[in-house]
Structure formats: structure tokens, C-alpha cells
Amino acid sequence: MTQDCLDSPSTADVSKRLPKGIHVIGAEKLSASKVEGIPQRERIRKKTDPSKQPTSWSYLFLQHMAARTFQKWLEEYNADKKKFPKQPFFIHQTYRYTYKDKENQHGVKKILEPSVSGLVFLQGTVKDIQKFLAVYFPQYHLVKDRCQKRPASIQDTIMQPFMNVMKTHPEQVTFLRDAFETFAKDHVKLRVITGPFKDYEGYIIRIDRDRQLVFDFGGYAVAIRGVHKEDFEVVEEQ
Known part of the structure; x- marks a missing residue:
């Protein structure tokens, strides 16, 4: 998870700006020198550089048809026993509904296509992926x-x-147009500490009358529903 361009606010006044209805561990003690009995400096997590981790992911943009061709090529590449190492990838596809007869708007058909225009994820260190490309x-x-x-x-x-x-x-995920750091104003950066999205960091923002977690996803601002019921803690940067 890459850091945003803005520094997180100090814990001096975060208790007044925490989102309502969100369970933040130690919220009542944020203005003190200790949270949950643990000195705040010990709760600061060291940031690792994911670009050097072979399990991390990077991505590129391709047009719809190019993404389909690229996916087919990768599938054939990984199926070739002579090719090693294999190249893990992820291209999300979803169904788009359209009329069979657009002029008369009769009948509906489903078309399978990339959900985000040409967004292709490749796994590996940045250096290895760049060599592959x-x-x-x-x-x-x-x-x-x-x-x-x-x-x-x-x-x-x-x-x-x-x-x-x-x-x-896929309906739980929304790619936002605004930059991630624009959501920092008047919001406290939180870390999810329970559930499937544990360790996600971002801001609880009300979007379409629903509290969603907006997080930095490789340069994207992405909102995800159904996370606000989990437990959180305030992010403290180094």
C-alpha cells in the first residue's frame, strides 16, 4: 500500500474528528500519551517497500480489445511448460447489459468485458515485471x-x-475520480484491524448515503462498501 502525499494528522485532536458509528480501538484515549496501554511510538508500523516483494502487484493500462488479446497471450504463455517462471496476472471482467436491437430497444444481452478500462495487474517485483514487459x-x-x-x-x-x-x-468497489489525498481534509486516516480487509488504510467517507472506506490503491482512490462495521485504529506515520 503506497503512502498518500499528505501527512496524517497528529493524534492531538483526532478524537473530535473520528467518523460517527465507527469502532476505533482506543478512541477515548487518543489525546493521551498512550493508546490501549501501549505507547504510541510502539504502535507505529514500519513501511515496507512492496516494489521489491515478489508477491506484490503492479499494473498497466490497455484498451478493451488490447486487454483481451493480452489476457489470451498470458494464458498461452503460462500454459507453455517451457516458459518459466510463470507470470501471474489479474484482469477483472464483468457483464455489461445492452439491448440486442438498439434501435427498437428490444431484448437484452450480456457482454463480458473488463470492468475498468484496460486495467491489467501483474505480480512480481517491479524490476522483474519491467524486464518481462x-x-x-x-x-x-x-x-x-x-x-x-x-x-x-x-x-x-x-x-x-x-x-x-x-x-x-464487484458492486462493492468504486474507482473514484478524485485523488486519494483530497479525502484527507477533515478526516482521520484509519487502519482496518478485523475482517477480510485487515490492514487496509484510508478514510471513512459517506458516498451515496453509505459509509465507505476510501483507500489508496496503487495511485487510485478506491471506495469499498461493507467495511465500516469492522474495528479500526488510527494510523500513525513514522
């Missing part, structure tokens, strides 16, 4: 995280729940 697809380049000024990299612990929900309940 340089050999087979030199025309493609990994998308950069504009805050880090380098190719975006997403931890596998973040990617796995995301892929699971996109496969089963």
Missing part, C-alpha cells in the same frame, strides 16, 4: 504512483481481498 511487450509500461514518482506497487495482502471482492461482489 521489455522482452515481450516493450510498448507497454507500468503506471506510476504520482506520489512516489515510480511504478505503483500494491502489497499482496491488499491485492488478494481486492481480487476476491471483485470476483464475487
